[in-house]
Structures are given as structure tokens and as C-alpha cells.
Amino acid sequence: MRLDWQRLAVLVPRRHIRSETDIPVQGDQAVRTGQSERSALGGLSMLRMQPPIPDRYVDATPGELAEWIAAAKATLGDRLFILGHHYQRDEVMRWADARGDSFRLSQLAADNADADFIVFCGVHFMAESADILTAAHQQVVLPDLNAGCSMADMADIDAVEEAWEALEDVIDIERVVPVTYMNSSAALKAFVGRAGGAVCTSTNARAVLEWAMGRGDKVLFFPDQHLGRNTGLAMGYGHDDMAVWDPRRHLGGLSEADCKAATLLLWKGHCSVHQRFTPAQVEAFRSAHPDGIVLAHPEAPYEVCQAADQVGSTDAIIKAVDAAPPGSVIAVATEIHLVQRLAAEHPDRTVVSLDPIVCPCSTMFRIDAPHLAWVLEHLVEGDVVNHITVDERRPAGPRWRWNACSPSCSGVAPRRSWLPPRRGPPSAAPPTDRGWAPGSGRCGCRGRLGHQLGGPSATT
Numbered sequence: 271m272r273l274d275w276q277r278l279a280v281l282v283p284r285r286h287i288r289s290e291t292d293i294p295v296q297g298d299q300a301v302r303t304g305q306s307e308r309s310a311l312g313g314l315s316m317l318r319m320q321p322p323i324p325d326r327y328v329d330a331t332p333g334e335l336a337e338w339i340a341a342a343k344a345t346l347g348d349r350l351f352i353l354g355h356h357y358q359r360d361e362v363m364r365w366a367d368a369r370g371d372s373f374r375l376s377q378l379a380a381d382n383a384d385a386d387f388i389v390f391c392g393v394h395f396m397a398e399s400a401d402i403l404t405a406a407h408q409q410v411v412l413p414d415l416n417a418g419c420s421m422a423d424m425a426d427i428d429a430v431e432e433a434w435e436a437l438e439d440v441i442d443i444e445r446v447v448p449v450t451y452m453n454s455s456a457a458l459k460a461f462v463g464r465a466g467g468a469v470c471t472s473t474n475a476r477a478v479l480e481w482a483m484g485r486g487d488k489v490l491f492f493p494d495q496h497l498g499r500n501t502g503l504a505m506g507y508g509h510d511d512m513a514v515w516d517p518r519r520h521l522g523g524l525s526e527a528d529c530k531a532a533t534l535l536l537w538k539g540h541c542s543v544h545q546r547f548t549p550a551q552v553e554a555f556r557s558a559h560p561d562g563i564v565l566a567h568p569e570a571p572y573e574v575c576q577a578a579d580q581v582g583s584t585d586a587i588i589k590a591v592d593a594a595p596p597g598s599v600i601a602v603a604t605e606i607h608l609v610q611r612l613a614a615e616h617p618d619r620t621v622v623s624l625d626p627i628v629c630p631c632s633t634m635f636r637i638d639a640p641h642l643a644w645v646l647e648h649l650v651e652g653d654v655v656n657h658i659t660v661d662e663r664r665p666a667g668p669r670w671r672w673n674a675c676s677p678s679c680s681g682v683a684p685r686r687s688w689l690p691p692r693r694g695p696p697s698a699a700p701p702t703d704r705g706w707a708p709g710s711g712r713c714g715c716r717g718r719l720g721h722q723l724g725g726p727s728a729t730t
């Protein structure tokens with residue numbers, strides 16, 4: 271990542287939080303001002319890189335902020351494209367030019383080539399994905415650099431490479447295919463590329479796992495154990511076919527025999543929002559509403575997914591609520607801002623969170639109107655702050671090498687990808703359920719992703 275560390279590597283508390291009620295305090299994801307979050311490995315996972323923004327923004331009224339944002343948008347016109355992830359709060363979402371999940375938003379940004387500035391109101395890995403997919407002249411901005419993703423942080427590149435090396439000592443690593451979820455850093459997406467694996471979304475996870483099992487005997491799936499488990503179970507694998515790899519323990523806490531026996535090695539990572547849902551909540555909802563409908567995101571624990579009426583990505587959840595008959599009572603196991611928006615947009619249906627003690631995505635929550643106004647006013651001045659880039663330069667060392675994308679891809683030499691297939695021909699690309707092959711030039715990557723980003727939008 272080519273970030274301006276001298277400017278940003280300052281651990282500072284947020285100063286702009288306006289009231290205690292603004293701070294999500296429920297659940298293990300909630301982090302108070304000035305605290306640091308720690309990864310599964312015990313290390314600092316989410317650096318507080320965001321310098322304090324000027325008091326002018328911190329102290330502004332909602333009306334003033336709205337006025338400044340509207341004025342900046344009007345001045346920038348088509349040069350600006352604001353993306354709002356489904357989990358974003360309303361004070362930010364109202365300014366979004368497009369709403370969606372991370373991959374879909376990145377594709378929209380890439381399709382909108384007139385926009386020089388892509389302001390991504392989401393989290394860090396989403397802004398990275400947008401930078402990968404967009405053209406060289408488009409600059410991606412994340413309004414608050416503290417908006418990371420706790421799940422993505424649970425599998426950092428060092429830990430994954432260590433796991434890979436440890437597995438290499440006990441099993442035939444050539445028969446292991448690594449698969450990372452879209453919700454991961456660009457470094458991990460690069461890792462799976464050079465190790466012959468793939469990136470999946472929550473919609474195409476099954477298709478990608480089927481592809482992977484056709485290429486090897488085992489899959490190392492990261493960072494979300496729940497998506498891996500739910501997908502594996504849906505494919506017909508049993509719990510005995512899966513083992514959880516705990517990066518804090520020697521050999522992932524497994525024996526050599528465990529490693530050899532498992533077909534799916536699931537990284538011990540999770541989404542702090544979706545892991546909170548429980549089967550007891552489904553039971554309680556069903557006893558209160560026997561005809562009610564339960565919708566769950568596949569990042570939720572498998573017991574919840576098993577008990578739900580439907581399991582699917584944010585897109586699938588939105589479609590399911592749209593399709594439900596008027597008068598339906600629907601409990602949704604996903605982030606609260608999306609649930610509340612669905613409830614507001616469907617007044618003839620009752621849409622509630624499955625979890626009565628609500629936990630928002632606290633990292634997404636860091637993006638707010640003051641930060642949005644701050645980045646936009648800088649853009650008006652010609653100053654791109656919080657610019658997120660995925661570095662096209664290759665880190666030095668024998669593990670890394672440049673590689674071109676598929677000859678079949680219409681893209682030119684990869685500007686930002688370092689995704690050489692470790693084995694197999696480039697044409698052995700992961701499947702998608704859209705009818706196009708990643709790397710064909712129709713997937714949106716224009717050659718830069720070397721086949722890794724297949725499939726339709728459907729991440730958290």
C-alpha cells in the first residue's frame with residue numbers, strides 16, 4: 271500500500287464524535303474512542319491513522335455539514351462519484367450516488383470513467399478493491415482512514431504466509447488451493463493469485479469452492495470461517511471434512527493427521543457483526559411470529575443459517591424483503607443500518623433485526639458527515655486527502671514476481687496486479703455465475719486482476 275505514513279502513522283483518538291449515543295457500544299466490535307483493536311494474532315490490527323480533522327467540521331451542525339457537502343458536490347459535478355455501502359449510516363448514505371455492496375460499488379465506479387474522484391463510504395478493503403478495478407486517472411478516497419474491517423484484519427498476509435509454510439511441511443501444498451473472501455486486504459488477494467487460488471464473494475463462494483476442489487484436494491479458506499463452513503455444508507461436506515485453522519497456535523492448533531484429513535481448512539476469523547446472531551434469537555422470533563420469515567447472511571454462524579428460511583448476501587436479503595408479501599414479519603440477521611433502511615422502505619412489512627441488542631458495524635460507522643465534508647472540501651481545493659492506492663510495484667524478495675494477465679483478457683499489462691498463477695494455465699480461471707470468465711475483459715478488471723475477481727457483486 272502506498273500510503274503517506276509520515277502523515278498518517280499517528281495514533282490519535284477521534285475527536286469528532288459528537289455524543290455518546292453516536293458510539294456503538296454493544297458487542298465485541300464496538301471500540302471506544304482512543305482504544306485500539308487487536309487482531310486474532312494479538313497484534314495491533316487497525317492503526318489509528320486518521321489525523322484529527324479540523325474543529326470546523328467537528329463542531330458543525332448537521333445543517334451546516336449538509337450545506338457544505340451539497341456545495342462541494344455541486345462544484346465537483348461529474349468528477350465526483352460517492353459510493354455508499356449498504357451498512358452506512360443515513361447521514362452519509364443520503365449523499366451517495368450509488369448504493370450497494372463492495373464489489374458492485376467498485377464495478378460502478380469503474381464504469382463511471384468520468385469520475386476522477388471516487389469517495390468510498392465503506393471500509394478500507396472496499397476502497398482497495400475500488401482502486402484495483404478503476405482506471406489510472408480515478409482516485410479513490412476513504413473519508414476516515416480508521417474505517418477498517420475487523421474480519422479482514424483477522425487474516426494478515428504474514429499470518430497467512432506462515433500458515434502456508436507450516437502446511438507445506440505436513441501436506442502436499444501443490445494440492446491445496448487458497449481462497450480468500452472479497453473482505454480481505456489486497457495483499458491476500460495477491461497471495462491467492464500467486465498461489466493458484468481465487469477471490470470469492472458471498473454469492474459465488476460455492477462456485478469458487480467447487481472450482482477449487484476441481485484443482486486440488488483441499489482448500490485453505492480465509493478470513494471468514496462462517497462463510498467457508500456454510501458454503502461447505504451447502505456443498506454436501508460434513509463438519510468432519512472441515513478443520514478450523516487458528517493462526518495463534520502452532521500448526522493452526524491441528525495435528526498433522528487433522529491437516530491431512532480435512533478437505534476445508536477454515537481460517538479462524540469472523541465478522542463481529544454477523545457472528546453475534548444466535549439460534550436462540552431465531553427460536554424467540556419464531557415463537558413470537560410463527561409465520562415470520564428469517565433471513566440470514568452467510569457470515570452468520572451455521573446454526574443460525576440452518577434455522578433461517580433463506581441465507582444470502584446483502585443483495586439476496588434485499589431481494590427477499592422486496593419479494594415478501596405485504597404484511598410479512600421479517601427478521602434479518604445482518605447489519606442494523608441495512609435492516610433499518612429496509613424497514614423504512616417497506617412500510618407495509620415489518621422488518622426487524624434478529625438481534626434485539628443491536629450491534630452496528632463500528633468500523634463502517636466511523637464514516638460520518640464531518641469526514642465526508644472534510645474530504646469533499648479538500649477535493650474542491652484540488653487536494654486529494656485519504657487517497658487509497660494498491661501499489662502496482664512489487665515487494666522485493668523471492669516470493670514475489672510480476673506476471674501478466676491472461677492473453678485472452680482485453681486488459682493491458684496489469685497496472686496493479688501481482689497475481690501470477692502458481693500452477694495451471696491462466697485459462698483455468700475460477701467460475702462465475704454470470705456467464706463470463708474473470709480476465710476475459712468482461713469482468714470489470716480489464717485484465718488487472720489476473721482472473722481472481724470473478725462473480726457478481728455480493729459481499730457484505
Ligand code: SF4
Pocket residue numbers: 357393418419420421422453541542543544605631632633634730
Ligand atoms: S460488517 Fe463485518 S465484514 Fe462487513 S465491514 Fe463490518 S466487520 Fe467487516
